[in-house]
Amino acid sequence: MLNSTNKTAYGKVEKLKVNLQPVLWLLPLAFLGVCYFYPLGAILRYSLAEGEHTASALAALSDPYVLRTLWFTIWQAALSTLLTLLVGLPGAYLIGRYRFRGKALLRALTAIPFIMPTVVVAAGFNALLGARGWINLGLMRALQLETPPLLIVNTLWAILLAHVFYNTTIVIRLVGDFWARLDPRMTQAARNLGATPWRTFTHITAPLLSPAVLTAAMLVFIFNFTSFGVILILGGPRFATLEVAIYRQTLNFFNLPLAALLSLLQLFCTLGLTIAYMRLAARVSRPLNACSPQTTQRRLTTLRTRLAAGVIIIVLLALLVAPLGALAARSTFKLEADRGERGIVTTGFTLNYYRELFTNRRQSLFFVTPIETIGVSLRNALLTVVLSLGLGLPTAGMLARRTRLGRWLDPILMLPLGTSAVTLGFGFIIAFNRPPLNLRASPLLLPLAHTLVAFPFVIRSLLPAWTSIRPQLRQAAAVLGSSPSRVWREIDLPLIGRAAIVAAAFAFTISLGEFGATALLSRPEFPTVPVAIFRYLSQPGALNYGQALALSTLLMIFCGGGMLAIESLRFGTVGEI
Amino acid sequence: MLEIRCVSKSFGETQALREVSFSVANGEILAVLGPSGCGKSTLLAVIAGLLELESGEVHWDGAPLTALPPHVRNFGLMFQDYALFPHRDVFGNVAFGLQQQLLPRAAVRARVSATLEQVGLEDFAQRDVNTLSGGEQQRVALARALAPRPRLLMLDEPLGALDRTLREQLLRELRHLLRAIEQTAIYVTHDQEEAFAIADSVIVMRTGEIQQIGPPADIYARPASAYVARFLGLTNILVATPERAGGRPGVQLPAVGWHPLANGSQQPQDEHTPISVLLRPTGARISAKGNLHGTVISVSFRGALIRLQLQPEQGPPLRFELPTPTELPVVGTHIRLKLPPDAVIWLPEGNL
Numbered sequence: 019m020l021n022s023t024n025k026t027a028y029g030k031v032e033k034l035k036v037n038l039q040p041v042l043w044l045l046p047l048a049f050l051g052v053c054y055f056y057p058l059g060a061i062l063r064y065s066l067a068e069g070e071h072t073a074s075a076l077a078a079l080s081d082p083y084v085l086r087t088l089w090f091t092i093w094q095a096a097l098s099t100l101l102t103l104l105v106g107l108p109g110a111y112l113i114g115r116y117r118f119r120g121k122a123l124l125r126a127l128t129a130i131p132f133i134m135p136t137v138v139v140a141a142g143f144n145a146l147l148g149a150r151g152w153i154n155l156g157l158m159r160a161l162q163l164e165t166p167p168l169l170i171v172n173t174l175w176a177i178l179l180a181h182v183f184y185n186t187t188i189v190i191r192l193v194g195d196f197w198a199r200l201d202p203r204m205t206q207a208a209r210n211l212g213a214t215p216w217r218t219f220t221h222i223t224a225p226l227l228s229p230a231v232l233t234a235a236m237l238v239f240i241f242n243f244t245s246f247g248v249i250l251i252l253g254g255p256r257f258a259t260l261e262v263a264i265y266r267q268t269l270n271f272f273n274l275p276l277a278a279l280l281s282l283l284q285l286f287c288t289l290g291l292t293i294a295y296m297r298l299a300a301r302v303s304r305p306l307n308a309c310s311p312q313t314t315q316r317r318l319t320t321l322r323t324r325l326a327a328g329v330i331i332i333v334l335l336a337l338l339v340a341p342l343g344a345l346a347a348r349s350t351f352k353l354e355a356d357r358g359e360r361g362i363v364t365t366g367f368t369l370n371y372y373r374e375l376f377t378n379r380r381q382s383l384f385f386v387t388p389i390e391t392i393g394v395s396l397r398n399a400l401l402t403v404v405l406s407l408g409l410g411l412p413t414a415g416m417l418a419r420r421t422r423l424g425r426w427l428d429p430i431l432m433l434p435l436g437t438s439a440v441t442l443g444f445g446f447i448i449a450f451n452r453p454p455l456n457l458r459a460s461p462l463l464l465p466l467a468h469t470l471v472a473f474p475f476v477i478r479s480l481l482p483a484w485t486s487i488r489p490q491l492r493q494a495a496a497v498l499g500s501s502p503s504r505v506w507r508e509i510d511l512p513l514i515g516r517a518a519i520v521a522a523a524f525a526f527t528i529s530l531g532e533f534g535a536t537a538l539l540s541r542p543e544f545p546t547v548p549v550a551i552f553r554y555l556s557q558p559g560a561l562n563y564g565q566a567l568a569l570s571t572l573l574m575i576f577c578g579g580g581m582l583a584i585e586s587l588r589f590g591t592v593g594e595i
Numbered sequence: 596m597l598e599i600r601c602v603s604k605s606f607g608e609t610q611a612l613r614e615v616s617f618s619v620a621n622g623e624i625l626a627v628l629g630p631s632g633c634g635k636s637t638l639l640a641v642i643a644g645l646l647e648l649e650s651g652e653v654h655w656d657g658a659p660l661t662a663l664p665p666h667v668r669n670f671g672l673m674f675q676d677y678a679l680f681p682h683r684d685v686f687g688n689v690a691f692g693l694q695q696q697l698l699p700r701a702a703v704r705a706r707v708s709a710t711l712e713q714v715g716l717e718d719f720a721q722r723d724v725n726t727l728s729g730g731e732q733q734r735v736a737l738a739r740a741l742a743p744r745p746r747l748l749m750l751d752e753p754l755g756a757l758d759r760t761l762r763e764q765l766l767r768e769l770r771h772l773l774r775a776i777e778q779t780a781i782y783v784t785h786d787q788e789e790a791f792a793i794a795d796s797v798i799v800m801r802t803g804e805i806q807q808i809g810p811p812a813d814i815y816a817r818p819a820s821a822y823v824a825r826f827l828g829l830t831n832i833l834v835a836t837p838e839r840a841g842g843r844p845g846v847q848l849p850a851v852g853w854h855p856l857a858n859g860s861q862q863p864q865d866e867h868t869p870i871s872v873l874l875r876p877t878g879a880r881i882s883a884k885g886n887l888h889g890t891v892i893s894v895s896f897r898g899a900l901i902r903l904q905l906q907p908e909q910g911p912p913l914r915f916e917l918p919t920p921t922e923l924p925v926v927g928t929h930i931r932l933k934l935p936p937d938a939v940i941w942l943p944e945g946n947l
Binding site for chain 2: 486488490491493494495496497498499500501502504508509512513516
């Protein structure tokens, strides 16, 4: 009541801008129409109307290849999700219910997977566990073996491990935060009524937590279901999810109708999963009797809890830090002979792999030196920043007004989030390779795809800043003596500016690391860094391997910098996704 | 000195302010009291220059303010939800108004720390405002409004968002501070206890109109209308017929009989036309010789006094606060109350 009257009292000038609204909405809607709905329409058209597969579009669904791919996609996602919960839930309990030294650092480290590109993670696991990784080379030397003893890369284990790396964070954050706010008096009441600790857990804590656990599991399942880079790079040629199958059918076999059919299948699956996730997430957003974590969290006092906490922390650190550490270390260490090198191999610190980034060897896979791929990636990333901010700033500004039209359009703007990158890339290929929009050779093709992927993140980073600029803030500044131009300079600009930097950092890092759409869309003469890393990793030779690791390390540093910018520049809870 | 002359303002169909006139002397604290939606916030926005007024004038020391934009008026406004700048820390918020005046940096720093000390936030200068508690945010908002030493400070429900105990403590501090610096202020609230505690004079508003202006004690002793009486929590309102007895003005009350009116010189002109009167809840006592008799509906023991609800033979139930007698009255029994001579007050302004 009080608030609504205040709005009428202080809220002026609102009426002036209303007329511009439909015009301003045209910008993001035109973008989505051309870059999202048009390609999806092309997929639909392709899978239903073209080629000899038309009559058997439904029959193709029972094709053993399609069925096998779908089945593998589902069960690897389910298994990965189960393993992630196994590792993540103890971590969620520790972070949600206990206070201890170094907790802030541990929490900060769990942000790493959010921002690390799949190629970097794949390279990291390769540097740790691959045939040329630290562990295998170390064991070979120690045990005088001729061949690497641990064959993990190119098996299911590598896929599962990387998925657990990526998604443990989701379980820890979602379930841990929920657990932290769970009223401890509920369990105390149960104990007081005579329940054993075990019964208290199964009858009170577990049911209370279950919405959060289900939501986290659903999100993890979606990410695993649409996994692409991990399967392609760490799984090797034997494994294919729907995403990988789309990629291979498009680039290796040129079977576009089948790829379109797979894309359609993938679209329906992700759409259904996303809707299920949204429903679940809505239930978690308002927990009953939410408590401040200060009242629910205890210290680690007994020896048993300390030991358990130590084990959990070590597992998490090994999982989150070891691959990236191994990557950076391996990129500066020579452990084996280069191609053509004979005699005694000197091992030790080297910057050779980095130096090699500047040379274009005859056996090079591309027409350019590896360092030039960085130029390509940076150019794409800058264009993505410009495009996504140019679209995102006015769009977020309009969403912040909470008009009925805005509330209705908001979920539509978030749609790209529920669509896999490979599907988007495939849609781009078949939509933009002919008139009226032939963008196949345009330098804008990749930035447009990256903008589509980054758009929901950009909107969500900008929106809190726009909404925080209430009319009261401007009025407070005016009453305190600010002229209108000064109000804009001191209130609007800093609030939006900071959020804009955060949004730009998101767009930049997403573009730098994007692999799904890029793998399909990048042109051979202008490979991006992730594409180059993928190509180097799949080639033999210590030098190619070293170059892949050096490039991955550089990409990791760029993305880590982007993450630091995001974390340090957002204020309070503003910009939290 | 602030003067408001015949100010009106409407939003579409709704009339937020209707020909409002009053003045605030230098160093005076005026409370504007009324329920939500009565136009209090609109009034502040008009005075601050954030809203244009439709008709009427706002003057400061005789000079009209109407053409002045808000940023040159040098009025302070503390918003109901504080409107702290989320991108500036506590220091940055409090310093904002001073920086607009282009004061040298050292002067700004000195004034900010002095103001923070006044509101009890000496050590908070570097804190992020997003991490402060409600009470701390309230103090920062107050410091921000006070730091530029405004000619007039306006506070819009400054304690509205806080819980009861914190509210009472902050109210005491606020009164002390405003008195100490002799700040001219307008304090908007819907809580009569707040208004009475802090103000030199009070305006009671209802749907954009002023119902009564006066010192708190006067308003409480002699509400102008049944509306004001009810808003102040005085509910024993009866319809009675004026009648003089032995030259003294009085009324014939149902269930009581004749009783004098305590309005002093102001008395109803027309005898025999029914009027609204207020029966004061305090000052009565239980007595066998009492003139008001009725059935006890409820008794609630409050220590030094009891709250009693009584159903007289005629008219609505009445509430009383009595000094606790040795024997508590029993619900359902019949008792008599002796009313003090000043118990009945004529409410001159209408029936509602």
